[in-house]
Amino acid sequence: GAGVSQSPRYKVAKRGQDVALRCDPISGHVSLFWYQQALGQGPEFLTYFQNEAQLDKSGLPSDRFFAERPEGSVSTLKIQRTQQEDSAVYLCASSLKGLADITDTQYFGPGTRLTVL
C-alpha cells in the first residue's frame, strides 16, 4: 500500500517568508510525528498527534513553528517568518496503534528539504 507522503519535496524560501509543509500519513494510522533533521545530524523530535489531538509539542523550537491535524489524517507543519537556521529536512512519520502500543513501528516519509536564503 501507499506509504507516508510529503509535499513539497523541496522548498526554497526567502528569510521572513511563511511556509507550509504537508504530510499524508498511511491511511488509518493513529499517530503522526514531525521530526527535523539538520544536515549531517540525526532527526530530532518536534511534535506528535494522536488522531487530531496534539499530545506533545515539546520539540518545537519556537513559537514560529505550528502544527495541526484537524481531521486526524493529513497534517501541516507551518513555519512563520523563516530564518536561516530553519533550513533542514522535515520528516513526517506515522504509526498504526498510537498510545495503545508505544513501541509500534513509525513509518517515515521521504521528507521535505527546506532551504531558507
Next chain:
Amino acid sequence: AQSVTQLDSQVPVFEEAPVELRCNYSSSVSVYLFWYVQYPNQGLQLLLKYLSGSTLVKGINGFEAEFNKSQTSFHLRKPSVHISDTAEYFCAVLRGAQKLVFGQGTRLTINP
C-alpha cells in the same frame, strides 16, 4: 534522560566483509531500542528493534543487533555487506510515550 551515542560517524568497508556499527545508550529505566536505515533522498526505514526478551535481534536485509545491558550497547552487525547497504544508519531510543531520540548517524560506505 535517555540519549544515544553512535561512536563512528563514518565506516568504510569492502564488499562481502563483515561490519559492526556501534551504538551506546544512556538510560536508567527500561529501554526500547531501534536501528533505522536512510538511503539517499529517502525517509528512514526500520531495520530492527529491541523491546524485551532475547538480546539478539534479527532484522531485515541480514542485519542483527545485540542488546547488552551491562555495557549499555546495541551494536548493529552484518556478516557480509553488499554495495546496496551503502546508506546512513541511525540508532534510536524511545523516550516518553512515543518520542524517538536518534543518534547522529553512521555513514556506511561499501567499496568494491
